[in-house]
Amino acid sequence: MPDPEHLGSRRNPSMPDTEHLGSGKVRELYALGADRLLLVASDRISTFDVVLPTAIPDKGRVLTGLAAFWFARTLAICPNHLLAVRDDGRSTECRRLTMLPIECVVRGYLSGSGWKDYQATGEVSGHRLPAGLAESDRLPGPIFTPATKAVTGHDENITRAQAGERVGRERLAAVERLSLELYRFAAEYALARGIIIADTKFEFGTDGEGRLVLADEALTPDSSRFWPADKYVPGRPQPSYDKQFVRDFCEQTAWNKTAPGPELPAGVVAGTRARYIEAFERLTGISFADYLAHPEIVLTAPGGTRASGAGNRP
Ligand code: Q0N
Numbered sequence: 001m002p003d004p005e006h007l008g009s010r011r012n013p014s015m016p017d018t019e020h021l022g023s024g025k026v027r028e029l030y031a032l033g034a035d036r037l038l039l040v041a042s043d044r045i046s047t048f049d050v051v052l053p054t055a056i057p058d059k060g061r062v063l064t065g066l067a068a069f070w071f072a073r074t075l076a077i078c079p080n081h082l083l084a085v086r087d088d089g090r091s092t093e094c095r096r097l098t099m100l101p102i103e104c105v106v107r108g109y110l111s112g113s114g115w116k117d118y119q120a121t122g123e124v125s126g127h128r129l130p131a132g133l134a135e136s137d138r139l140p141g142p143i144f145t146p147a148t149k150a151v152t153g154h155d156e157n158i159t160r161a162q163a164g165e166r167v168g169r170e171r172l173a174a175v176e177r178l179s180l181e182l183y184r185f186a187a188e189y190a191l192a193r194g195i196i197i198a199d200t201k202f203e204f205g206t207d208g209e210g211r212l213v214l215a216d217e218a219l220t221p222d223s224s225r226f227w228p229a230d231k232y233v234p235g236r237p238q239p240s241y242d243k244q245f246v247r248d249f250c251e252q253t254a255w256n257k258t259a260p261g262p263e264l265p266a267g268v269v270a271g272t273r274a275r276y277i278e279a280f281e282r283l284t285g286i287s288f289a290d291y292l293a294h295p296e297i298v299l300t301a302p303g304g305t306r307a308s309g310a311g312n313r314p
Contacts, residue, residue, distance in 0.1 A: 019031045026042050027040060027217070028042065032093060034096070036095065038094075039091065039092050039217070041060035041061070041090050042055070042059075043058065043059045048247075050257065050258065050261045051261070056269060056276065058292075059272075062280045062288070063221070064085065064295075065284070065288075065295060065298045066219070066279070066283060067092075068092060070219040071218065072298065074182055074186070077182055078181075078212065079214070080213060080214040080215065081094040081216075082094060083095060085299065086295070100171070100203070100205060101148070101166050101167065102163050102167055103148065103149070103202075104202040104203065105179075106143070106179050107143050107198070107199040108196075108199065109136055110133055110135060114145060114157075124143060125146060125147075126159035135234070135237060136227075136233075136234045136236065136238050137235075138234070142183050142184060144160070144176040145157055146162075160172065160176070171212070175202075175204050178204070182202060182214070183200055186200070190283060193282045194228065194282060195226050195283065197219070200225075202214060202216070202218055202223075221240075221241060221279060226279060227240070242275050243272065245275070246268060249262075249268045250262060
C-alpha cells in the first residue's frame with residue numbers, strides 16, 4: 001500500500017476501502033470499513049501554529065511508536081482505541097468511537113494559556129491557584145483544565161462547569177479522574193528518564209457499549225509540552241525538548257509567524273530529528289532502529305513499568 005501521507009486526493013483508487021475522513025495539521029484519518037480507522041502521522045512539523053514547508057524525517061514514526069508504547073502501558077488505567085501498529089511504523093489501526101466534544105487537558109506546570117489565564121485571573125479553568133506562582137512553576141498537584149476547539153482552530157479553555165454542560169457531569173467526572181491518573185503515571189515515568197511532561201491533552205470517545213475509551217495520539221511531544229529536566233529553571237519559559245532548534249531558527253529569521261513558514265536548513269532538520277528519536281529512546285528504552293524493524297515491539301518490550309505495577313516483569 002502506498003504511504004497515505006503522500007496522497008493528495010480524498011479517494012485513492014489503490015486503497016478502495018479507505019475514505020479520507022479528515023486532516024489535522026500533521027495527521028490524517030481514514031475509515032477502514034465501518035468500525036475501524038487508520039490514523040497516519042506525517043513528518044510535518046508546526047511551530048507558532050503554522051505547518052512548515054520542511055518535514056522532519058521519521059517524526060511521524062516516532063510519535064506513532066511513542067503513543068502506542070503509552071497505550072500499551074496504561075491499559076490498567078483505561079482502555080484505548082489502539083488495535084494495531086502497521087509495518088510502516090507511522091499508521092495505527094484504531095477502533096472507531098463517538099468522540100466527546102472536549103479536549104481533556106492536564107497541567108502539572110504553569111505554562112502557555114494556563115500561565116496567561118493565571119496572570120489575568122488567578123485561576124485556570126475554574127481552579128483557584130495559590131498567589132505568587134511564577135511562569136513554568138510546578139503546580140501543587142496536577143489540574144484538569146478542559147478546552148474546546150474554538151472556531152479559529154485555537155483551543156479555548158473552559159471551566160469544568162462548561163465542560164459538564166457539553167458531556168454531562170458524571171461523564172466529566174470520569175474523564176477528569178482518568179486524565180489525572182494517566183498524567184500522573186506518565187509524568188512520573190518520564191521525569192525518571194529526564195523529561196518533564198509539563199502538560200498534556202487527551203481525547204476520549206465512547207464505544208458501542210457507552211464505555212469511555214482513550215483515543216487520538218496521547219503523551220507525545222505533539223500532544224504535550226516536553227521539557228528537558230536538566231534545563232528546568234522556573235520563572236521563565238522553558239526550552240522545548242523537541243522543537244527548540246526550530247523555534248530558535250525561526251526567531252532569527254524575519255518571519256512574521258503567519259503562513260507560509262520558512263524552509264528549515266539541513267542542520268536544524270537533523271538536530272530536531274535527533275531530539276525526537278532521543279525522546280523516543282529515553283522513554284521507551286527501545287532503540288529507534290529496533291522500532292523501525294519491528295514496530296509492534298513497543299507493545300510488548302519491557303521498557304519500564306506498566307500502570308498499577310501489576311504483572312510487571314522482574
Ligand atoms: C477522531 N479526531 C480528532 C487525526 C486526529 N478513534 C476515533 N474514532 C472516531 N473519531 C476519532 C477517533 C480518533 N482518534 C478523532 N477526529 C476524529 C483528532 N484528529 C484530527 C485529524 O487527525
